[in-house]
Amino acid sequence: MLKVTEIEVRYSGIPxxxxxxLEVEQGELVAVVGSNGAGxxxxxxxxxxxxxxxxxxxxFEKRDIHRLSTPAIVQLGITYIPEARLIFGxxxxxxxxxxxxxxxxxxxxxxxxxxxxxxxxxxxKERRSQLSGTLSGGEQQMLAIGRGLMSNPKLLMxxxxxxxxxxxxxxxxxxxxxxxxxxxxxxxxxxxxxxESLELSDRGYVLQTGRTIQHGTGKELLNAESIKKAFLGL
Amino acid sequence: xxxxxxxxxxxxMGLLFALVALGLNVIFGVMDIVNFAHGExxxxxxxxxxxxxxxxxxxxxxxxxxxxxVGILLGxxxxxxxxxxxxxxxxxxxxxGTFGLMLFLRYLAQFLFGIDxxxxxxxxxxxxxxxxxxxIFDWTKIAAAALSLLSFGFVYYFLHxxxxxxxxxxxxxxxxxxxxxxxxxxxxxxxxxxIGGGTVGIAGGLLxxxxxxxxxxxxxxxxxxxxxxxxxxxxxxxxxxxAGILIGIIEMLFPVFGQQIGWEFLxxxxxxxxxxxxxxxxxxxxxxxxxxWKQ
Numbered sequence: 001m002l003k004v005t006e007i008e009v010r011y012s013g014i015p016x017x018x019x020x021x022l023e024v025e026q027g028e029l030v031a032v033v034g035s036n037g038a039g040x041x042x043x044x045x046x047x048x049x050x051x052x053x054x055x056x057x058x059x060f061e062k063r064d065i066h067r068l069s070t071p072a073i074v075q076l077g078i079t080y081i082p083e084a085r086l087i088f089g090x091x092x093x094x095x096x097x098x099x100x101x102x103x104x105x106x107x108x109x110x111x112x113x114x115x116x117x118x119x120x121x122x123x124x125k126e127r128r129s130q131l132s133g134t135l136s137g138g139e140q141q142m143l144a145i146g147r148g149l150m151s152n153p154k155l156l157m158x159x160x161x162x163x164x165x166x167x168x169x170x171x172x173x174x175x176x177x178x179x180x181x182x183x184x185x186x187x188x189x190x191x192x193x194x195x196e197s198l199e200l201s202d203r204g205y206v207l208q209t210g211r212t213i214q215h216g217t218g219k220e221l222l223n224a225e226s227i228k229k230a231f232l233g234l
Numbered sequence: 235x236x237x238x239x240x241x242x243x244x245x246x247m248g249l250l251f252a253l254v255a256l257g258l259n260v261i262f263g264v265m266d267i268v269n270f271a272h273g274e275x276x277x278x279x280x281x282x283x284x285x286x287x288x289x290x291x292x293x294x295x296x297x298x299x300x301x302x303x304v305g306i307l308l309g310x311x312x313x314x315x316x317x318x319x320x321x322x323x324x325x326x327x328x329x330x331g332t333f334g335l336m337l338f339l340r341y342l343a344q345f346l347f348g349i350d351x352x353x354x355x356x357x358x359x360x361x362x363x364x365x366x367x368x369x370i371f372d373w374t375k376i377a378a379a380a381l382s383l384l385s386f387g388f389v390y391y392f393l394h395x396x397x398x399x400x401x402x403x404x405x406x407x408x409x410x411x412x413x414x415x416x417x418x419x420x421x422x423x424x425x426x427x428x429i430g431g432g433t434v435g436i437a438g439g440l441l442x443x444x445x446x447x448x449x450x451x452x453x454x455x456x457x458x459x460x461x462x463x464x465x466x467x468x469x470x471x472x473x474x475x476x477a478g479i480l481i482g483i484i485e486m487l488f489p490v491f492g493q494q495i496g497w498e499f500l501x502x503x504x505x506x507x508x509x510x511x512x513x514x515x516x517x518x519x520x521x522x523x524x525x526x527w528k529q
Contacts, residue, residue: 074413
């Protein structure tokens with residue numbers, strides 16, 4: 001479905017991603033793990049069209065997308081849920097969700113998706129008319145994920161959904177991700193919680209200083225000696 | 235009684251001030267660009283009403299749709315012809331760019347129409363007034379206030395109740411996040427300029443009913459509009475509405491107030507000094523403006 005081939009990405013001239021390849025098949029949950037500064041967020045932003053690779057290619061459903069703009073990529077069915085969440089604080093929870101469905105032309109479909117999101121995160125339904133800037137960190141993360149689901153994306157890219165949350169909420173968030181996978185959503189997940197996210201995933205990629213150093217099934221990676229040493233402190 | 239009269243006259247003018255400032259604030263809200271040519275857009279709206287009503291011999295009030303349309307086209311032409319390219323440069327380029335547009339339009343008007351002060355003399359409302367007890371209101375100003383309020387309400391409805399309007403507000407809050415929703419920044423910028431040009435075009439058309447038209451007329455009104463924007467809060471629609479009314483009241487009230495207490499120096503020639511004094515005080519006490527940024 002998504003195929004990233006040997007891309008290089010630069011931030012003001014300096015390469016941040018040197019050589020990364022990755023594939024996501026329909027219905028898979030794929031995790032990209034690695035320490036801070038490994039280039040995980042840059043990778044997702046590049047797929048989302050906010051950055052453009054200087055080398056290599058990105059194809060989605062056999063179509064080159066690495067020169068498209070972000071809105072054009074959203075139209076093709078890829079949504080990106082940024083690490084900083086970037087919710088629209090002065091707008092209500094429901095207005096935020098409606099904006100997530102901006103590319104849909106049918107109000108019926110928007111309503112259906114709204115119900116779906118409210119079922120996934122009942123807390124958002126309780127707070128639907130509250131200004132989203134007044135939500136707690138966990139609720140804002142739920143809103144960011146919910147908003148990303150509103151356009152019926154074919155591929156959902158989640159950037160550190162557990163960042164800055166307390167342990168109980170981290171579990172809750174990862175459970176929601178697992179739930180989405182179980183109902184058939186295709187997900188590309190970036191996480192610092194290496195152990196939990198690999199356990200959850202069908203496959204994983206390990207990024208280090210802008211290079212893919214290892215990939216395999218979630219289980220294989222969890223058992224790999226190098227991973228244990230580098231990330232799990234075993 | 236004179237105070238009350240000044241208060242009511244001030245509200246009437248204030249509604250028009252608010253409409254002039256509205257477009258400036260919508261553009262700033264969406265793009266963080268100050269359009270220095272905004273006063274010239276107003277001037278072009280005034281000339282549009284003047285020439286349409288004089289040359290086609292129709293009532294100036296019926297020329298408003300033409301003034302709005304010219305304003306919208308001017309806004310779009312400015313965006314697609316100039317601003318879009320300035321965005322590639324540093325912020326200072328945008329500043330000088332709209333400043334240059336201001337000078338260009340001002341002297342273009344001077345070249346085309348000369349420096350004469352023109353005024354519309356024929357119209358159903360012109361020269362007529364409404365007497366309510368001790369108060370006398372010019373019909374042209376009542377119409378200007380009412381139609382300003384209506385235009386303001388229309389823009390407010392658009393921004394708060396329609397899908398496109400909400401997308402515009404989302405872009406003004408965070409354009410990166412908006413682009414992740416599939417909202418095209420470029421399209422939103424163009425809509426902001428269309429609203430900016432359209433509303434100030436209408437304001438110009440309304441103003442031309444009772445004010446002189448000349449190439450540099452925009453300066454005074456755009457300075458008031460800047461004060462409205464800073465007072466109400468950059469990007470705040472509600473803020474610019476109340477700031478406009480407040481400035482209208484200050485402008486009318488202080489000369490009367492000065493007369494009443496015998497302070498001659500507070501005469502009409504001093505009124506804008508007080509407007510800016512009020513502006514400085516608000517900026518010092520509440521730098522984010524009365525209603526905060528982008529609310």
